[in-house]
Amino acid sequence: MFRSNNVAARVFQRQICTPAPGTSIHTARRFYENIVPGYTIFDVECPDHSFRKFTEDGLYLISFSRNHQDLIVYRPTWLSFSCKEEDCDNHELPPKAKKFESFFTQLYSVTLATAGELICKDFFIYMENNQFGLFATSTAQIHDIPAVGGAVQGVPSVERISFHLLRLEDGVLLDERVFCNDYVNLSHSTGVFLYDDLLAIVSLRYQRIHILQIRDSGNLVDVRTVGEFCREDDELFLNSSAQSLVNFDKQKQNQVATNHGLHHDDSVAETSFLSGMKQRLLSYIFQGIWNEESDPALRMQCLKKKFYFRFQDYVDLIMWKVQFLDRHHLLIKFGSVDGGVRFLFYYNLDNISK
Numbered sequence: 001m002f003r004s005n006n007v008a009a010r011v012f013q014r015q016i017c018t019p020a021p022g023t024s025i026h027t028a029r030r031f032y033e034n035i036v037p038g039y040t041i042f043d044v045e046c047p048d049h050s051f052r053k054f055t056e057d058g059l060y061l062i063s064f065s066r067n068h069q070d071l072i073v074y075r076p077t078w079l080s081f082s083c084k085e086e087d088c089d090n091h092e093l094p095p096k097a098k099k100f101e102s103f104f105t106q107l108y109s110v111t112l113a114t115a116g117e118l119i120c121k122d123f124f125i126y127m128e129n130n131q132f133g134l135f136a137t138s139t140a141q142i143h144d145i146p147a148v149g150g151a152v153q154g155v156p157s158v159e160r161i162s163f164h165l166l167r168l169e170d171g172v173l174l175d176e177r178v179f180c181n182d183y184v185n186l187s188h189s190t191g192v193f194l195y196d197d198l199l200a201i202v203s204l205r206y207q208r209i210h211i212l213q214i215r216d217s218g219n220l221v222d223v224r225t226v227g228e229f230c231r232e233d234d235e236l237f238l239n240s241s242a243q244s245l246v247n248f249d250k251q252k253q254n255q256v257a258t259n260h261g262l263h264h265d266d267s268v269a270e271t272s273f274l275s276g277m278k279q280r281l282l283s284y285i286f287q288g289i290w291n292e293e294s295d296p297a298l299r300m301q302c303l304k305k306k307f308y309f310r311f312q313d314y315v316d317l318i319m320w321k322v323q324f325l326d327r328h329h330l331l332i333k334f335g336s337v338d339g340g341v342r343f344l345f346y347y348n349l350d351n352i353s354k
Helices: 007-016 024-033 234-260 276-290 296-308 311-315
Strands: 049-054 061-065 070-076 104-111 125-127 132-138 157-167 172-182 192-195 198-203 208-214 220-226 318-326 329-335 342-348
Touching (some): 125 192, 132 192, 172 198, 172 220, 198 318, 276 296
Antiparallel strands (some): 070 104, 125 132, 192 198, 198 208
16 A cells, blocks of 8 residues: 655544554554654753653653752753754754753752652653652662561662652652662662552562552552462461460470479470462472373472472572563562572462462
């Protein structure tokens, strides 16, 4: 089919024709064959800011102050100068064309970082529907810190990580969420993923996936946390079981002390369990190897070679990254602390399956 290169003809063709399914973006990009930058302005006087990016809809330019304390948002004014004559290439632009203010208008400046925090300039997530922006601030990383409370050895700790939800239209702070003594990979928003109104935040230090919902009102609402526990009632079940064991041990110790006249300490040694997510990963790997062979002898050899021999490597795997496939399914990237062994884990939030 003949396609005209005239931009007016293409606009008319776009109005009367409907693109094939799945080709609307490709059809829109054809206009770049006609509308392209035709002039470059050098040595523009720009503010001393760290510019992050444009929002996906092109309405805002995100930047941060050099001390990483303030958020500065600009709105583009776009086409500011034009030439109606034929020989436009030989005409000089007016002096004000070399000023940043001729192309952008500052909307506001908001201080985000407080109490020793700095804005993470590589982190920014934009919700185009509500024009919300999610920003992050954090204190300095602490390396070589002991792994306590279920933390992963070798992962640094950050005393305070804050996520700030702002309405970009006027810079109003809508809500914030704080993680203390934790670690989230904020570089290029690696540790956070947005799907529709659902937000997934990966805690690398404690191996948890915090799922939040961003309401239209601008509130961050906790939906659930996956990692240490998979189902919502797992913690209740384990706590009730642990309490029963504690009561049983106390009764046994009291009986021994009565019979022998001995005194025993009431403290009970803490039992260490693998997390619920790690248990499901190991069971899935075991089941897959189990089904490879039908002969019992060959099956046991296969398990020894592929599962038990590598068992510690599987146990040492940690969650690095997560993304939503849809509202009910997650794709989780597992890997070793040194970045060696890697797995992609398909996780169903409803049925707890792979």
